[in-house]
Amino acid sequence: MTDKALRLGTRRSKLAMAQSGQVADAVSRVTGRPVELVEITTYGDVSREALAQIGGTGVFVTALRDALVRGEVDFAVHSLKDLPTTQPAELALAAVPVREDPRDVIVARDALKFTDLPRGARIGTGSPRRMAQLNAYARTHGLDIETVAIRGNVDTRIGYVHEGRLDAVVLAAAGLNRIGRSDEVTDFLSVDTVLPAPGQGALAIECAASDADLVAALGELDDPHTRGAVTAERSLLAALEAGCSAPVGALADLLTDGPVIKEMRLRGVVGTTDGSRMVQQSTTGSVPLTHDGAMALGRELATEMLAQGAAGLMGERAH
Numbered sequence: 001m002t003d004k005a006l007r008l009g010t011r012r013s014k015l016a017m018a019q020s021g022q023v024a025d026a027v028s029r030v031t032g033r034p035v036e037l038v039e040i041t042t043y044g045d046v047s048r049e050a051l052a053q054i055g056g057t058g059v060f061v062t063a064l065r066d067a068l069v070r071g072e073v074d075f076a077v078h079s080l081k082d083l084p085t086t087q088p089a090e091l092a093l094a095a096v097p098v099r100e101d102p103r104d105v106i107v108a109r110d111a112l113k114f115t116d117l118p119r120g121a122r123i124g125t126g127s128p129r130r131m132a133q134l135n136a137y138a139r140t141h142g143l144d145i146e147t148v149a150i151r152g153n154v155d156t157r158i159g160y161v162h163e164g165r166l167d168a169v170v171l172a173a174a175g176l177n178r179i180g181r182s183d184e185v186t187d188f189l190s191v192d193t194v195l196p197a198p199g200q201g202a203l204a205i206e207c208a209a210s211d212a213d214l215v216a217a218l219g220e221l222d223d224p225h226t227r228g229a230v231t232a233e234r235s236l237l238a239a240l241e242a243g244c245s246a247p248v249g250a251l252a253d254l255l256t257d258g259p260v261i262k263e264m265r266l267r268g269v270v271g272t273t274d275g276s277r278m279v280q281q282s283t284t285g286s287v288p289l290t291h292d293g294a295m296a297l298g299r300e301l302a303t304e305m306l307a308q309g310a311a312g313l314m315g316e317r318a319h
Helices: 014-031 056-060 062-069 128-141 154-162 173-178 212-221 224-239 291-307
Strands: 006-010 035-039 075-079 091-095 104-108 121-125 145-149 168-172 187-189 203-208 248-257 260-271 278-285
Touching: 006 014, 006 062, 014 035, 014 075, 014 154, 014 173, 014 203, 014 212, 062 075, 062 091, 062 203, 091 212, 104 154, 104 173, 121 128, 121 154, 128 145, 128 248, 128 260, 128 278, 154 168, 168 173, 203 212, 224 248, 224 260, 224 291, 248 291, 260 291, 278 291
Parallel strands: 006 035, 006 075, 121 145, 121 168
Antiparallel strands: 075 203, 091 203, 104 168, 104 187, 248 260, 260 278
């Protein structure tokens, strides 16, 4: 391999730059080549419209993929939860590194926990998935909350709390960890309360499928357990025919007996954003050793959820 610098395509946000910088360091270590960041503005970064209205989180991905196809960058780093479930044939998902904390967190005024928020508390999130599950939890536990749709980067969202415009905001633990702001978290939301987005906390490293040397080099950063888990989660999302902005939560985790990994459990949830109707199911099986095995686990759970009426809870289904 040449020692010419590799060009890494990244969104310009503080979070994207932080996680791309961390990947750049790792890629430099495995390839021995310098990596330079190429900042790309996506439609999702400049539009102020609600994500669900402009195509879901996939709008953060298209410009990066276009730059890859045109050869303007050698590889790109995405938040895996933003990736549409269909993989373009000309691009390879070369690596899914070890996953960060997949949970959602609360950043609230006065260091409050979720269950200690005052009656009528205004909680900001741009995610129908988070709204559905928070509202469902509030309904079943006698809490009185109002979920408020917001957009913006981490600074903007936390700013709404500091300015007193909102009582709390919901964010991903992984993002705050990656930009060194985990000390602002006032409460971690258990996955038993709020299931994360499929792939949340994981990164996707993508390059041209035709560049076999680069695919192999980037593949050294792949974590098979993370890849198996997120593949099952995304298979569930795809089988529900739901886009990445649909109110679908999913998490695959490994069940262990001491140091021995015994099984994989996949949990899924879909619900109306007001939390009034929810379908929540789980399935457990042997740890999938292949891509097809992980995909089958997701499809199996989706079939159960659709039989329980999941399709009618998602609004407009993606095709």
